Amino acid sequence: MWLPILGLLAGLALGLVVSVQVPLSYVKYTAIAILASVDTILGGIRAQCEHRFDLWVFLSGFVVNTVFAAALTALGDLLGLDIYLGAVIAFSIRIFNNIGFIRRDLLGLVWRDRAPEAEEPG
Amino acid sequence: MIRHLRGTLARAGIHRLQLALTAVALVVGFIFAVQSRTEQSIETGLQVSSGRLGEVAYRYRAEDDRQAAMRAEITDLRRAIASEEQRAAAEQRVAATLADELRTLRADAGLTALRGPGVAVTISDSRRPLRPGEDPNLVLIHYSDVRAVVNMLWAAGAEAIAVNDERIITTTGISCVGTTILCNTRRMAPPYRIVAIGDPEGLTAAVQSRTGILAQLRIFEFPVTVILGTDLVVPAYNGGFVHRYATPAGTGG
Numbered sequence: 001m002w003l004p005i006l007g008l009l010a011g012l013a014l015g016l017v018v019s020v021q022v023p024l025s026y027v028k029y030t031a032i033a034i035l036a037s038v039d040t041i042l043g044g045i046r047a048q049c050e051h052r053f054d055l056w057v058f059l060s061g062f063v064v065n066t067v068f069a070a071a072l073t074a075l076g077d078l079l080g081l082d083i084y085l086g087a088v089i090a091f092s093i094r095i096f097n098n099i100g101f102i103r104r105d106l107l108g109l110v111w112r113d114r115a116p117e118a119e120e121p122g
Numbered sequence: 123m124i125r126h127l128r129g130t131l132a133r134a135g136i137h138r139l140q141l142a143l144t145a146v147a148l149v150v151g152f153i154f155a156v157q158s159r160t161e162q163s164i165e166t167g168l169q170v171s172s173g174r175l176g177e178v179a180y181r182y183r184a185e186d187d188r189q190a191a192m193r194a195e196i197t198d199l200r201r202a203i204a205s206e207e208q209r210a211a212a213e214q215r216v217a218a219t220l221a222d223e224l225r226t227l228r229a230d231a232g233l234t235a236l237r238g239p240g241v242a243v244t245i246s247d248s249r250r251p252l253r254p255g256e257d258p259n260l261v262l263i264h265y266s267d268v269r270a271v272v273n274m275l276w277a278a279g280a281e282a283i284a285v286n287d288e289r290i291i292t293t294t295g296i297s298c299v300g301t302t303i304l305c306n307t308r309r310m311a312p313p314y315r316i317v318a319i320g321d322p323e324g325l326t327a328a329v330q331s332r333t334g335i336l337a338q339l340r341i342f343e344f345p346v347t348v349i350l351g352t353d354l355v356v357p358a359y360n361g362g363f364v365h366r367y368a369t370p371a372g373t374g375g
Binding site: 003004005006007008009010011012013014015016018020021022024025027028030031033034037038040041044045048053055058059062 | 139140141142143144145146147148149150151152153154155156157159160161163164172175
């Protein structure tokens with residue numbers, strides 16, 4: 001589990017060090033793309049916790065979700081409609097869901113005897 | 123090679139799914155850092171979040187348009203100022219012409235002191251002792267003598283004349299009051315100094331003519347001096363103008 005976190009920190013450090021700037025007109029799209037990728041990563045972690053992780057589902061999900069979220073935002077801009085709000089809400093709900101599942105899985109990992117009861121909502 | 127590496131990693135407890143997660147996390151971390159930095163620079167630069175960039179752009183364009191309109195207005199105003207200035211200059215020329223004319227008229231009316239070349243004629247009562255039985259009038263300068271000198275100077279082309287610093291103007295009369303002469307409203311006593319501005323040679327020739335008044339005065343031994351001056355001063359008339367009955371006829375000159 002420590003390797004992905006290390007990767008995240010390394011990426012953050014790299015992004016802070018390298019002087020790359022997102023073009024102003026794409027800032028909105030990259031923000032949505034980040035949200036989508038965070039969702040995908042959490043989904044991957046959850047799948048790993050539940051021992052049903054599939055590399056290709058994960059990678060394709062990461063790419064497709066990210067690109068599609070950005071494309072949806074672009075489409076909204078094209079129509080003058082705030083479609084990206086829908087994407088934000090959907091991804092936020094999924095992120096909370098995934099975090100909830102990961103939390104329960106981790107709790108089940110620590111207290112194995114309580115794992116079957118971990119079905120209560122929230 | 124790859125299989126060997128994978129085996130090594132697997133022995134170390136690292137699976138390929140973890141590697142994939144790491145790679146993705148690396149990418150996400152990188153994008154996140156770049157994005158947040160960009161957002162930071164937008165917020166410090168524009169004091170708005172990136173979500174409101176569209177609004178900012180709209181306002182920027184509106185301000186740009188307004189600025190363009192203002193620039194056009196400035197150009198228009200500058201042009202208007204230039205034309206107004208030209209008009210003012212034209213008016214100033216008119217005013218200057220009027221002022222010039224006024225100055226000329228004032229000089230003509232005798233309201234300004236004038237200077238220039240001319241002659242100064244001084245005449246005084248005769249110092250000849252009166253013989254018994256002789257009329258004292260014979261040794262006194264009369265108003266008619268002064269008037270004759272003035273008239274002669276006018277006739278010779280004098281442009282301005284003053285008698286004892288009293289300017290001769292259009293309404294000036296020279297008359298006698300007892301033993302003194304009245305010119306304008308001032309009494310005068312001899313000697314009489316008559317200053318005329320004009321062509322010095324012409325004026326001198328006129329007053330010195332053999333049949334002129336000065337020749338007659340000299341015969342009666344009156345002291346007469348004629349001095350040519352290159353820079354004589356005729357003072358301004360400082361009396362009033364009274365028009366109690368006369369009014370302008372309207373048709374002008």
